[in-house]
Amino acid sequence: xxxxxxxxxxxxxxxxxxxxxxxxxxxxxxxxxxxxxxxxxxxxxxxxxxxxxxxxxxxxxxxxxxxxxxxxxxxxxxxxxxxxxxxxxxxxxxxxxxxxxxxxxxxxxxxxxxxxxxxxxxxxxxxxxxxxxxxxxxxxxxxxxxxxxxxxxxxxxxxxxxxxxxxxxxxxxxxxxxxxxxxxxxxxxxxxxxxxxxxxxxxxxxxxxxxxxxxxxxxxxxxxxxxxxxxxxxxxxxxxxxxxxxxxxxxxxxxxxxxxxxxxxxxxxxxxxxxxxxxxxxxxxxxxxxxxxxxxxxxxxxxxxxxxxxxxxxxxxxx
Amino acid sequence: xxxxxxxxxxxxxxxxxxxxxxxxxxxxxxxxxxxxxxxxxxxxxxxxxxxxxxxxxxxxxxxxxxxxxxxxxxxxxxxxxxxxxxxxxxxxxxxxxxxxxxxxxxxxxxxxxxxxxxxxxxxxxxxxxxxxxxxxxxxxxxxxxxxxxxxxxxxxxxxxxxxxxxxxxxxxxxxxxxxxxxxxxxxxxxxxxxxxxxxxxxxxxxxxxxxxxxxxxxxxxxxxxxxxxxxxxxxxxxxxxxxxxxxxxxxxxxxxxxxxxxxx
Numbered sequence: 001x002x003x004x005x006x007x008x009x010x011x012x013x014x015x016x017x018x019x020x021x022x023x024x025x026x027x028x029x030x031x032x033x034x035x036x037x038x039x040x041x042x043x044x045x046x047x048x049x050x051x052x053x054x055x056x057x058x059x060x061x062x063x064x065x066x067x068x069x070x071x072x073x074x075x076x077x078x079x080x081x082x083x084x085x086x087x088x089x090x091x092x093x094x095x096x097x098x099x100x101x102x103x104x105x106x107x108x109x110x111x112x113x114x115x116x117x118x119x120x121x122x123x124x125x126x127x128x129x130x131x132x133x134x135x136x137x138x139x140x141x142x143x144x145x146x147x148x149x150x151x152x153x154x155x156x157x158x159x160x161x162x163x164x165x166x167x168x169x170x171x172x173x174x175x176x177x178x179x180x181x182x183x184x185x186x187x188x189x190x191x192x193x194x195x196x197x198x199x200x201x202x203x204x205x206x207x208x209x210x211x212x213x214x215x216x217x218x219x220x221x222x223x224x225x226x227x228x229x230x231x232x233x234x235x236x237x238x239x240x241x242x243x244x245x246x247x248x249x250x251x252x253x254x255x256x257x258x259x260x261x262x263x264x265x266x267x268x269x270x271x272x273x274x275x276x277x278x279x280x281x282x283x284x285x286x287x288x289x290x291x292x293x294x295x296x297x298x299x300x301x302x303x304x305x306x307x308x309x310x311x312x313x314x315x316x317x318x319x
Numbered sequence: 320x321x322x323x324x325x326x327x328x329x330x331x332x333x334x335x336x337x338x339x340x341x342x343x344x345x346x347x348x349x350x351x352x353x354x355x356x357x358x359x360x361x362x363x364x365x366x367x368x369x370x371x372x373x374x375x376x377x378x379x380x381x382x383x384x385x386x387x388x389x390x391x392x393x394x395x396x397x398x399x400x401x402x403x404x405x406x407x408x409x410x411x412x413x414x415x416x417x418x419x420x421x422x423x424x425x426x427x428x429x430x431x432x433x434x435x436x437x438x439x440x441x442x443x444x445x446x447x448x449x450x451x452x453x454x455x456x457x458x459x460x461x462x463x464x465x466x467x468x469x470x471x472x473x474x475x476x477x478x479x480x481x482x483x484x485x486x487x488x489x490x491x492x493x494x495x496x497x498x499x500x501x502x503x504x505x506x507x508x509x510x511x512x513x514x515x516x517x518x519x520x521x522x523x524x525x526x527x528x529x530x531x532x533x534x535x536x537x538x539x540x541x542x543x544x545x546x547x548x549x550x551x552x553x554x555x556x557x558x559x560x561x562x563x564x565x566x567x568x569x570x571x572x573x574x575x576x577x578x579x580x581x582x583x
Contacts (some may be wrong), residue, residue, distance in 0.1 A: 019495030019498070023496040030415070034417070037407045037408075038408065038411040040403070040407055041407050041408040041411075041467065044463075044464075045426050045464070045467070046426075048460055048464055049429070049430055049441075052442045053437075055444040055445035055448045056440060056441035058444070111339075113332055114335070114336045114339040116336075117328055117332055117335070118336065120328075121332070132573075133343070133344070134340070134343065136344070136572070136573075137346075139569070140347055140568065141525045141541075141564045142528075143525070143527050143544050143561075144347075144544075150548070151353055152349055154361065154362040156361050156362060158362075158364040202339075256434050257434060260436040260437060261436070261528075283440060283443060293444055296436060296437050299436075299437065300433065303433075
């Protein structure tokens with residue numbers, strides 16, 4: 001026992017000196033230290049993630065053999081040709097794009113009053129309440145929320161009941177018989193899908209918008225009022241332009257999340273396909289990974305275009 | 320009247336804000352309500368009666384327990400991996416400046432910036448090209464990839480607030496790197512690590528979009544749930560599981576919020 005203790009005592013100074021030496025070494029050669037820290041995460045993301053993205057790109061330049069239904073590992077543009085020449089495929093892309101734009105606009109309109117109130121008017125306590133109130137539904141299980149909407153939108157569901165109770169069921173009838181957006185019930189129409197999308201991504205719009213609105217200096221608003229602007233003018237001329245970066249950040253979320261989603265269109269379903277569903281179906285039952293890969297390149301391209309447009313419009317200048 | 324614009328919100332603005340907040344919580348309440356309904360085929364409202372029967376039925380289902388266990392294991396493994404990789408990345412990038420740092424930061428955020436379906440199909444393409452069998456580890460790999468950024472964000476935010484002089488002082492006083500980390504840095508970032516870990520856990524536990532691509536024949540709880548959505552019988556069981564999922568994910572998220580909330 002004592003021998004061990006004394007052995008430990010003799011080892012310790014040595015280990016200590018080694019520790020100090022190493023510390024000094026890393027402090028002096030900070031590049032080496034940096035590399036050592038960066039290596040594991042870089043290796044992981046570099047191989048697993050970037051490697052996968054590269055594999056995706058590669059697969060999209062392969063094509064499936066029509067007769068044997070196997071993927072031919074030879075570079076070709078055949079799959080992309082299929083993607084942009086088949087009218088059905090073009091329809092799917094346009095339908096998804098239209099939905100993403102509609103959802104983004106609706107989210108911006110609904111999010112604004114909430115973000116505006118919590119960022120600029122609420123007392124500190126109320127502000128914390130609102131932040132938690134927005135964050136909780138955002139983090140609540142995605143699938144559970146989608147499922148909840150199926151219950152709400154069902155034919156005998158709560159929304160129908162509520163509208164009938166207040167005598168507005170005629171409005172719903174009219175909406176459902178409207179061509180394009182309607183359907184047999186809200187749970188199987190584009191209108192229902194749109195509502196669910198807006199609900200799901202609303203917090204992603206509120207939070208960046210509130211962050212941007214919080215940074216609007218109170219003095220500018222007072223100055224605007226002092227110079228004789230009505231509240232409405234102040235809103236359009238001062239508040240909105242300053243909130244634009246937040247609006248842009250939020251819209252990137254709502255736009256890209258809608259483009260890539262495949263759960264919502266398949267659970268709250270209208271008959272038409274969406275990009276995400278096509279990707280999922282092509283890799284699964286159809287076994288056509290090249291076409292699935294090519295389809296998933298579409299949202300990447302659309303998001304890149306969207307970011308470029310937003311940048312050109314000056315959405316990120318104030319950041 | 321003009322003063323109203325910066326002295327307080329109008330009743331209309333207040334009303335709109337609170338209505339929006341209520342709208343966001345309403346579906347969760349519906350889910351909880353329907354876990355107690357006596358009616359198991361349609362989503363009739365109001366429910367004809369209330370019962371605890373479905374909790375009993377769900378409790379006895381082996382497939383639910385198996386899925387729950389798998390999801391918890393996957394989330395634990397993915398969180399551990401993300402904690403390790405995300406913390407290293409945060410330590411590396413917090414104060415350093417070098418060529419390509421912006422590109423590197425982008426690489427860390429990319430997995431959650433791009434839609435999940437792209438991560439999913441990309442991982443699947445790689446799995447197919449590498450002739451791997453999808454299963455437990457491919458799920459973990461997928462989850463860890465997008466959980467890294469959660470840990471990274473939490474830790475780097477805390478490290479930025481940690482004065483560099485503290486570390487230097489500790490070293491000047493004779494502590495080595497390990498001791499400095501153990502007694503100076505770790506106590507400062509512990510809650511950030513915990514918060515990041517819990518958010519990553521909640522994110523992984525609930526993930527479906529990437530998982531459906533990488534799971535092969537494995538059934539995590541979200542996958543079980545997803546399959547159940549297309550089955551018309553015993554629907555309230557799905558609601559019971561939903562209530563459990565809400566509880567399992569919300570507790571860590573609330574804890575994470577309290578651990579990282581700004582202090583006055």
